[in-house]
Amino acid sequence: MRSLPAFPDLRAFLAWAEARGDLARVDASVSLRHEMTALQLAALRAGGPVLRFDAHDGPKMPVVTNLFATRERVAAGLGLTPDQIPGFGAFLASLRSPPPPEGMRDALSRWPMLRAALAARPRVLRHAPVQEADLPDLSALPVQTPWPGDGGPLITWPVVITRPHGAGELSRYNLGVYRAQVLAPDRLILRWLAHRGGAAHHRSWERAGEPMPVAIALGADPATLLAAALPLPENVSELGFSGVLRGARTDLVAARSVPLMVPARAEIIVEGWVHPGETAPEGPFGDHTGYYNAVEPFPVLRVSRITCRRDPLYLTTVTGRPPDEPSVIGEVFNDLALPVIRAQIPEVLDLWLPPAACSYRMAVVKIDKRYPGQARRVMMALWGMLPQFSYTKMIVVVDGDLDIRNWDDIAWALATRMDPGRDVMLIGRTPMDYLDFASPLEGLAGKIGLDATTKIGAETAREWGREMRPDPAHEARAAELLAGILP
Incomplete structure (x- = not known):
């Protein structure tokens, strides 16, 4: 089913994009405050490549943007070409409720489905690339301030990893993309809305009166990013689903300072704790509606450790009135979800x-x-x-x-x-x-x-009108005559 190889990490995907001329390196110095956003959006609206900024006015770390700014790259993140998306959606729909096999030949034809189920089982590593080094604090990250009216630097592509109180099973983990405002070198504000999985887990820890462990993966592989962004049913694990999307098992490793498993091949992992009742005013920030959201209190994450690869990359995006990167991803998800909708x-x-x-x-x-x-x-x-x-x-x-x-x-x-x-x-x-x-x-x-x-x-109580349509033979004759008239 997959026409592209599995991408185990962000670097493999970037290498694939660069090999096909779909990655551009920006050598000119660009400001993280507002200027980088303008270039991102201009490139996206032109159907442009992934952008890598090696020179900017922030901490010395390459910044990668516009990862999923085209339908082709979103599909590639799933290992597919755009025309394969509907078929993959049908396959995912069949995984939810597969029909019983009709004989041995049919059972053998289901091997891709079995392989996908096996790929949903994460693999735990003892040593991981994302724990090769440490960063001192959040000030070492080149975090953008996207819009002129924003309340501060904003982490925009974080895969936030949580679990409910008293449950350590990987199947109970939630992965969500929630924006994170940098409040201080050791503080983040996590904006998760009440209906999201992270907020539900937070409520369970608050009821128990205990601090909640949280990990944030920055620069995860494409399948993990897309699984975290998908509106999956509540009983579907994003960790498991990322293995199905990738076509290969998800590699995990134990975090160093919190009791959570984290993506072993991400670029950076931010670990920390959310203490009961601790909030801070978040925002304002420009949002997907094209407006700035109001300032509201959201939970504070106290950072306990930041691990990373050697020479890590920082992945970011920008959210605003469409077209933006999330709206491009949404178009592909629309096609991917259609078979599931039609099944219901x-x-x-x-x-x-x-x-x-x-x-x-x-x-x-x-x-x-x-x-x-x-x-x-x-x-x-x-x-x-x-x-x-x-x-x-x-x-x-x-x-x-x-x-x-x-x-x-x-x-x-x-x-x-x-x-x-x-x-x-x-x-x-x-x-x-x-x-x-x-x-x-x-x-x-x-x-x-x-x-x-x-x-x-x-x-209706009326007879419905009869729609006008030309005779197909006349349309064909008109096309033939027109071909001889027009240059």
Whole structure:
């Protein structure tokens, strides 16, 4: 299934990108404050390469950005080409609920599935590259301050590793990408929202009245980064899932100062403790909505040790109004998740999360409509399917004859197949990202569903119009004549 080799670490992926001319080294000195962000975004919007900054005004450590700034590189992080993403999504869907084999031949054909299951089992090492050296404190990291209104330096690609109180099994670990504000050389603020796994683990340690061990992997391998960013079901381990994505087992090692296992081939590991009740005001910082978020209290991590590779690399990104790197990743995840969605809601033919709508805030769904009320059923199923969809505040449902990635088709369906008095479903006081300033209450907002499908049965008392379409033979003849007229 994989057309590219497994990338055991960030360096292997960078070597692959450089070999194909997809990595550029920036020799000019660039400021970590705001200037690097401008160059990152300009390169991303031009479909440009991974950027490596060897000269900047921060601590002496190379900075790597724009790792996943193109669909091709996101797919490559999974070991695939972009056209293989839908097939890999179907494979992942089959891993969730594989059908029983039909005879020995079928059982043998399932070997890739068995191999993927084995790859989900991490491997524990006694010695690891990420523990070859130590850094004195956070001031040794070249941390960006992305936007002019930001409250300080911000770590933007941290894979934050936590576990619940009283549970040491690797299957109970959570990996999440939560931004981390540098507060002092030995202090970080971890911004995890209440519905995220890290926050749930934090609550379990606070209930026990004990400090919580936390590790942060910086510069992890592509599969670990992508697994941590995926909106996986709560019972799916990101550590295990990264092995499936990588096509090879995840190497772990025991952290030096906290009771956690950490990625052995990351570039840097920040270890520390979050003490009960200790918070600090975080922000403001520019966010994916294109606005600065409000200043709010979040837990403080007291750093206890920082281990690293010899000559480590610092990986960073920038978040803002799309297009940005997270929105590019979201486009690929959209295609990857479609088979899983279709396994739960079979009538869904396609689903698009427009990147310009901050990805998950709006969804356009194409269905195979067969009965009255089906579009509303699909809306409700999507809102309740994954935690990420609970933040989707607008769903537009259209018929199977339209291209949902074509705004003209969507506008036509809304204008001709949707009546505002009949085909709009409004729901109030539902969960919402509190960064959505349009919501009347923090964390609570309404949702709207627009049924832009052809109305059938009890949905309408009128005979539906007949759509105009040219004769295919005439279209072919027109194309033939036009070819002789146009240069």
